[in-house]
Amino acid sequence: MAGRVASLLLVLLATATPLSARQSDEELRRKIDSLAPLIVEAEAAARAAVEAQQMEKMGEGAVPVDTFGVGPLLVVARREQRGLATAIFSEALESFGPWLDESRVIGDALVAFQWARELVPITLEDEHRRVESTFFRSRAEIVENARHAVGSMLTADLAGSPTAGWFAGPVAEPLEPSRVYRLLASLPAEINQRCLGEGGVACWTALGLDADDWQMDEWYSDDQRRDFAVQLARFFERIDRPIPLGERAVADCVDGGSIAACDQVLRQRGSGRTYAPLHRGDARPAMVYLAMQAGGDGAWARMLQMGEAAPGDALRYASGLSSEELGDLWHAWVLAQRPEVQAGLGVGSLFTLLWILAFAGLAMRSSRWRLG
Amino acid sequence: MYQPMLALHWKQVRFGLIPFVVAAFALPLLAVQGLGSSIAMMDADAYRRALTFNQGLLVFFPALAASIGCVLALSSWNWDHQQKHVYALSLPIARWRYAALKMGAGAVIALVPTIAFGIGCLAATASVELPAGLHAYPVQLTVRFFLATLMAYSILFALAAGTMRTTIGVFTAAFLLLLLSGPLNHFLVQMDPMREHVHVVEWVATRIVESPGPLQIFVGNWSLIDV
Numbered sequence: 001m002a003g004r005v006a007s008l009l010l011v012l013l014a015t016a017t018p019l020s021a022r023q024s025d026e027e028l029r030r031k032i033d034s035l036a037p038l039i040v041e042a043e044a045a046a047r048a049a050v051e052a053q054q055m056e057k058m059g060e061g062a063v064p065v066d067t068f069g070v071g072p073l074l075v076v077a078r079r080e081q082r083g084l085a086t087a088i089f090s091e092a093l094e095s096f097g098p099w100l101d102e103s104r105v106i107g108d109a110l111v112a113f114q115w116a117r118e119l120v121p122i123t124l125e126d127e128h129r130r131v132e133s134t135f136f137r138s139r140a141e142i143v144e145n146a147r148h149a150v151g152s153m154l155t156a157d158l159a160g161s162p163t164a165g166w167f168a169g170p171v172a173e174p175l176e177p178s179r180v181y182r183l184l185a186s187l188p189a190e191i192n193q194r195c196l197g198e199g200g201v202a203c204w205t206a207l208g209l210d211a212d213d214w215q216m217d218e219w220y221s222d223d224q225r226r227d228f229a230v231q232l233a234r235f236f237e238r239i240d241r242p243i244p245l246g247e248r249a250v251a252d253c254v255d256g257g258s259i260a261a262c263d264q265v266l267r268q269r270g271s272g273r274t275y276a277p278l279h280r281g282d283a284r285p286a287m288v289y290l291a292m293q294a295g296g297d298g299a300w301a302r303m304l305q306m307g308e309a310a311p312g313d314a315l316r317y318a319s320g321l322s323s324e325e326l327g328d329l330w331h332a333w334v335l336a337q338r339p340e341v342q343a344g345l346g347v348g349s350l351f352t353l354l355w356i357l358a359f360a361g362l363a364m365r366s367s368r369w370r371l372g
Numbered sequence: 373m374y375q376p377m378l379a380l381h382w383k384q385v386r387f388g389l390i391p392f393v394v395a396a397f398a399l400p401l402l403a404v405q406g407l408g409s410s411i412a413m414m415d416a417d418a419y420r421r422a423l424t425f426n427q428g429l430l431v432f433f434p435a436l437a438a439s440i441g442c443v444l445a446l447s448s449w450n451w452d453h454q455q456k457h458v459y460a461l462s463l464p465i466a467r468w469r470y471a472a473l474k475m476g477a478g479a480v481i482a483l484v485p486t487i488a489f490g491i492g493c494l495a496a497t498a499s500v501e502l503p504a505g506l507h508a509y510p511v512q513l514t515v516r517f518f519l520a521t522l523m524a525y526s527i528l529f530a531l532a533a534g535t536m537r538t539t540i541g542v543f544t545a546a547f548l549l550l551l552l553s554g555p556l557n558h559f560l561v562q563m564d565p566m567r568e569h570v571h572v573v574e575w576v577a578t579r580i581v582e583s584p585g586p587l588q589i590f591v592g593n594w595s596l597i598d599v
Contacts, residue, residue, distance in 0.1 A: 345512055
């Protein structure tokens with residue numbers, strides 16, 4: 001509530017006060033800045049109110065909870081769901097190797113678990129993750145959620161390191177691995193197509209490992225880069241905005257077809273990260289997970305030792321494999337994730353035909369003409 | 373006997389089918405909009421946005437097939453209902469044969485929007501240049517569209533062919549299932565607390581839409597362009 005009041009004040013101030021000549025932008029900015037502490041205070045008050053409400057509800061609901069260990073995890077669950085939580089987390093932990101025990105965060109943090117018709121607040125003061133869902137979710141989904149909670153705890157181990165910045169996701173097999181295949185196959189970057197066909201170093205490069213900020217020429221062909229730079233220049237021309245790309249470079253790229261000029265145009269538009277193939281989704285976290293599985297016992301500890309190292313170096317050291325071997329590993333994994341195209345049309349169409357015949361049979365047997 | 377039935381049904385439904393035929397042709401073209409232009413081919417973000425947008429459109433494919441099936445089924449019995457079945461009763465033909473001929477006529481008419489859909493798919497896939505990892509599936513999608521249309525058609529046809537009592541019975545059973553699922557779940561949980569995670573309506577719905585259920589054709593992969 002307090003947060004809303006503060007936001008309302010801010011909106012009122014911004015809208016009701018006329019922007020006159022006397023009131024410069026600087027003044028307005030100062031006034032808005034002066035509201036910032038008020039907003040922070042209001043947000044803290046709102047959080048405290050919600051927590052108090054939860055505590056009150058906990059007291060009313062009086063749902064007893066247990067804290068217990070499942071492998072290296074500390075789980076907090078409703079007492080009657082202790083067995084269920086143990087089964088779910090045991091299943092989730094099966095996909096991790098012995099290296100999981102080497103995590104610093106996992107041994108310390110708590111995981112709140114419940115899977116019930118109605119969720120009750122389980123309030124935890126220490127650092128924690130939550131795996132909570134109503135029964136509308138299937139058991140398989142709950143296990144996946146548990147697996148990802150563990151994966152995100154592993155990621156927290158690497159917080160602030162270049163590797164964590166590179167993969168930005170939970171260290172676990174992706175929830176929908178087929179999406180990684182789709183991402184790889186559907187992006188037309190030349191390197192993606194090479195990765196799909198060759199694996200190895202091509203996949204390593206497509207994942208942006210050992211990359212400096214600019215690898216456009218390794219990721220995309222000359223034609224692709226030229227084409228994109230021309231489109232970009234035309235876009236700025238069409239919207240009639242000053243071209244921030246350097247008129248000379250644009251002219252050399254568009255009219256002269258110079259690839260160096262086109263690269264210059266693209267560089268001015270954004271960093272290599274803007275264009276990096278496979279920098280989204282679960283492609284990179286999957287590589288970390290596979291590298292850890294390959295590294296086995298001690299892999300995560302080695303990963304933690306390489307905290308400040310570049311992602312490529314950290315993965316090689318932790319897994320004990322070369323870039324090419326890791327690229328091949330990822331390639332084999334991603335090929336296995338190819339989704340079933342036009343799923344259900346094969347045998348499924350036979351079933352559909354049988355159902356159609358069954359309904360036709362029902363229609364022929366219907367009794368509309370029977371009188372009396 | 374079959375040709376008059378076909379002519380009669382076609383006469384009944386031809387104008388009503390026009391918007392569906394147009395939609396069947398246009399939807400695949402809409403689904404590839406934004407793909408294949410050079411900017412989309414290059415920029416990962418633009419390509420992802422275009423693909424996501426197109427995936428969102430895919431729900432309209434099964435919806436269109438179901439709508440066409442419903443229109444065909446209801447129009448096939450419309451004339452009989454209006455004439456109180458007098459004409460049908462006057463024919464020297466068994467009831468089952470009459471229903472079979474009528475259903476066959478509707479199935480043939482379903483080919484009209486299906487062909488429009490197929491042409492739309494072929495035109496759409498011809499209009500885009502796909503990267504090496506992607507493929508177009510116009511024929512498979514057209515087959516799926518035809519089967520889905522026939523499925524919806526046969527269900528509605530069977531319901532419309534029956535008595536009002538049968539129709540009411542079917543809908544009452546579905547309604548009762550929805551209404552009683554709460555108490556039924558409660559009862560099951562009382563019997564066995566581990567059953568808390570089983571929901572009767574969800575279970576039934578899953579059986580219907582998953583293979584080998586009757587509606588599985590509607591929930592499969594309807595992508596025109598896929599890996």
